[in-house]
Amino acid sequence: MTDHDTSASQNIKYPHWQREFEAALLEDDPQKLRQLVDAAEAAIFLRSQALVESPEGHAEQQSISDAIRTLRAIQREKLGYPDWNKK
Amino acid sequence: MPKKRVLLVDDNTGVRSLLRQLFESEPDFEVSGEAENGRDAVEKAENLKPDVIILDLSMPIMTGLDAAPLLRRLLPDTRIILFTVQEGREVEQLARAAGIHAVVSKNQAASKLILQAQTLLASMEQEHHPTKLRSAS
Numbered sequence: 001m002t003d004h005d006t007s008a009s010q011n012i013k014y015p016h017w018q019r020e021f022e023a024a025l026l027e028d029d030p031q032k033l034r035q036l037v038d039a040a041e042a043a044i045f046l047r048s049q050a051l052v053e054s055p056e057g058h059a060e061q062q063s064i065s066d067a068i069r070t071l072r073a074i075q076r077e078k079l080g081y082p083d084w085n086k087k
Numbered sequence: 088m089p090k091k092r093v094l095l096v097d098d099n100t101g102v103r104s105l106l107r108q109l110f111e112s113e114p115d116f117e118v119s120g121e122a123e124n125g126r127d128a129v130e131k132a133e134n135l136k137p138d139v140i141i142l143d144l145s146m147p148i149m150t151g152l153d154a155a156p157l158l159r160r161l162l163p164d165t166r167i168i169l170f171t172v173q174e175g176r177e178v179e180q181l182a183r184a185a186g187i188h189a190v191v192s193k194n195q196a197a198s199k200l201i202l203q204a205q206t207l208l209a210s211m212e213q214e215h216h217p218t219k220l221r222s223a224s
Contacts, residue, residue, distance in 0.1 A: 038098075038099045038100065038101060039101070041099050041101070041102065042099055042100075042101025042102055042105075044172075045099075045101070045102050045105065045172075045193055046105070048193060048194045049196065049197055051194075052194070052195060052196045053196075061194070064194075068172045072145060075145060075147075079147065080147065081145060081146065081147050081150075082147070082148070082149065082150050082153070083150075084144050084145055084150040084151070084152050084153075084173075084181075085177075085181075
């Protein structure tokens with residue numbers, strides 16, 4: 001368990017939000033999933049605020065955009081959020 | 088001058104809490120309420136009669152885009168700002184069609200949200216009391 005945790009944390013490139021995001025990806029229970037998605041979104045929002053001031057955050061901002069798309073898909077497909085972009 | 092009342096609408100309690108801190112740190116705003124989805128916003132707005140509504144886009148039960156026309160009908164003078172992680176022309180167009188006054192990205196500095204709210208309220212004031220502002224300037 002400790003070994004697993006250590007190796008997982010070594011793969012964390014963006015510690016401000018990536019742990020929360022990956023926890024959401026692994027959760028199946030809808031109630032816990034909603035909490036984890038909310039936590040990931042809040043962490044991403046906070047981090048985005050910090051990156052506004054940073055000239056070197058382009059790669060992380062791209063990863064954040066990808067993470068946001070994934071969170072939106074989870075909200076629609078697993079949490080029953082309505083699709084705002086229905087055509 | 089009375090403080091401008093703000094209704095915060097976001098399904099994420101963490102984001103709502105940060106927005107509350109942001110608006111309450113400004114002398115000209117007070118947060119009059121929070122709602123966690125579009126339907127909740129419509130129900131609360133009727134009683135709270137806010138000057139500004141900060142509206143998330145993607146929410147359970149009712150999205151910001153679905154709530155906006157109902158809010159406009161209910162409170163035609165209230166200014167609505169869509170505050171979202173979704174960016175781009177498509178969102179801007181959908182927002183405009185829904186009667187939303189401005190779109191601010193969650194990826195921008197949150198202070199832009201305050202600035203946008205102040206700008207919208209100032210332009211509304213000018214529409215309603217053009218002479219007052221002219222004589223003040």
